[in-house]
Amino acid sequence: MERVEQKKPSRCAAGPFTSASLREALSVIRMMVASCYGPYGRLKQIHNGSGGGVTTTSQSMALLGGMSLSHPALQLLVASIRNHISTFSDCGLFAAILCCSLIDRCQSLPVSTHKVIKLNKRLLDTSLSYLKSEDCACKIEVDFTHSKSILDFTRSVLRSKPACMMTVKEVDYMSLLIVKAFLHKVPDESCPSHLLGRTLFVTVEGPSVMESAFIPGVLIEEPAWSRVRPSSSLLSTNIKLALFSLSLCGELGDTGEGTMEVMVGVDPENVMLDQLIVLGKRLVDDHVQMVLCQKVIHPSLKQYLKEHGVLTVDRLGAALMEPLSQMTGAQPIASLCPVSQVSYGSLKQISKASYGNKHYLHLLPSDTTVCSIVLCNRNETSVKELTRTCQTAEHTLNLLLKDPWLLLGGGCTEAHIAAYIRYKSSIIHRSHLEDLRCTASEYKLVADCFCSSLEAVARSSEHDGGETLTDLQDGHVWSMPPEVSVDGEQTEAVHTCGCQLLQRRDGLKWSVLGSPSEPFSPRNRTEISPLLLAKEPLVLDSLTAKCNGIRVAVDTASLILDLAYIVKDEN
Numbered sequence: 001m002e003r004v005e006q007k008k009p010s011r012c013a014a015g016p017f018t019s020a021s022l023r024e025a026l027s028v029i030r031m032m033v034a035s036c037y038g039p040y041g042r043l044k045q046i047h048n049g050s051g052g053g054v055t056t057t058s059q060s061m062a063l064l065g066g067m068s069l070s071h072p073a074l075q076l077l078v079a080s081i082r083n084h085i086s087t088f089s090d091c092g093l094f095a096a097i098l099c100c101s102l103i104d105r106c107q108s109l110p111v112s113t114h115k116v117i118k119l120n121k122r123l124l125d126t127s128l129s130y131l132k133s134e135d136c137a138c139k140i141e142v143d144f145t146h147s148k149s150i151l152d153f154t155r156s157v158l159r160s161k162p163a164c165m166m167t168v169k170e171v172d173y174m175s176l177l178i179v180k181a182f183l184h185k186v187p188d189e190s191c192p193s194h195l196l197g198r199t200l201f202v203t204v205e206g207p208s209v210m211e212s213a214f215i216p217g218v219l220i221e222e223p224a225w226s227r228v229r230p231s232s233s234l235l236s237t238n239i240k241l242a243l244f245s246l247s248l249c250g251e252l253g254d255t256g257e258g259t260m261e262v263m264v265g266v267d268p269e270n271v272m273l274d275q276l277i278v279l280g281k282r283l284v285d286d287h288v289q290m291v292l293c294q295k296v297i298h299p300s301l302k303q304y305l306k307e308h309g310v311l312t313v314d315r316l317g318a319a320l321m322e323p324l325s326q327m328t329g330a331q332p333i334a335s336l337c338p339v340s341q342v343s344y345g346s347l348k349q350i351s352k353a354s355y356g357n358k359h360y361l362h363l364l365p366s367d368t369t370v371c372s373i374v375l376c377n378r379n380e381t382s383v384k385e386l387t388r389t390c391q392t393a394e395h396t397l398n399l400l401l402k403d404p405w406l407l408l409g410g411g412c413t414e415a416h417i418a419a420y421i422r423y424k425s426s427i428i429h430r431s432h433l434e435d436l437r438c439t440a441s442e443y444k445l446v447a448d449c450f451c452s453s454l455e456a457v458a459r460s461s462e463h464d465g466g467e468t469l470t471d472l473q474d475g476h477v478w479s480m481p482p483e484v485s486v487d488g489e490q491t492e493a494v495h496t497c498g499c500q501l502l503q504r505r506d507g508l509k510w511s512v513l514g515s516p517s518e519p520f521s522p523r524n525r526t527e528i529s530p531l532l533l534a535k536e537p538l539v540l541d542s543l544t545a546k547c548n549g550i551r552v553a554v555d556t557a558s559l560i561l562d563l564a565y566i567v568k569d570e571n
């Protein structure tokens, strides 16, 4: 008997939404996210109250994915940032810090929320059009004929995650592997498909990072209890293979809502097994040498195929199906009906490989853009963080194919844009203010708030109590060691800016980042260009990911500032 409960009416909680509780909750999340930011970011351990594993990370997706939040505004904020990360991989912490700082600062402005949102939108447009313009002095074009910029960028991503626990040499080595895999999967003109290849990550816990490797093709882990031994004939070239996406275990399929009638004297399992053996005969007649199956292969079919010299590997899982199909040209077979010749694929070679205490079958195709990176690291925590970080680097490199530009990192871009916006705001024409229907003082207040929020992100990578300075020529950031006082001429303690592009020189004027100073026009691209050719390794960010990160931060902040009511259905 079903119990029917009376439906409760929806509960409508009315504002004010911009209460102290939101500010307090935002402040906690901002401090937590900001403390993870940059190469010296502090790690976080994520525990689940009901048990399960513990994650040690400073990576945005792992951090935000592991939180359960009760405040609706924070749920909205985290959902927006996670959505950004799932598409762009990088700049998740950046977007979260910027969004929290913007909300916090805008809440206390003596300007109506409607105007704040409108002006923030305008400032966002100004920032993005500057970043995309020819004049932008904080971006560099990727030259694919040289690997310097993409190596610098990959190194910047890997260096920013201390839980990977890598030395400088290990970071350089891993960066090389990732760039190699990236270049390998870009199809050249001779490739008929013009499809971007894939990089698969295989993780091994125990060996040092320096034992990680780049391998063309796919590695399939062999379960310890069933070592597959490729016979010598399989080591020949041009191995014919069949790839099954359906289960070959002989069980009757799910009939769903329907029913199945079985005639008296017929054993359905035997009928299925007969069908499998018919399939096996067909594969042997077609000279198939290898059968790969996403699910389970019946032991009798396995035995039959083995007797006929066919190598079988089952339980591959869904994730390997597409890369295997792309790499071998095989079409995944989804039924027991007679297999078409065109479904078969081919491999150049099969061999065995071992990393740590794991054993693999190495499937090497004749001509492919699919490759694997074996990621080794000393313990579970470091290998997991290394995997997340390498996936971010690999995904963000893909974005360069569409938009081949990188931004100066280390906080320099944020501080530079803030300097640019402050200068543009100081000379804004009255007609623009009339269009925006605001006064000059209102515009200045909101612009200051926008710039301070960007500068707050730039300051977030300093975790040891040191001061962050900016130069009054290019608006880059310079970190002062904690023991050095900013008073007087102590700037000799700083040598290079955050992105490593600029060197300290006499006569350069300084200011503490975020402190009031006279607006100045940062030098433009033409003046900076010769420096961009310098040989120093630069700290670089993805332009595509950062532009979207700024947009998501400002849009989400506007949405949260505009919230007035929470309607909560408690049914």
Ligand SMILES: [Zn+2]
Residues within 6 Å of the ligand: 408, 410, 412, 476, 477, 497, 498, 499, 500, 501, 502
């Ligand atoms: Zn810089």
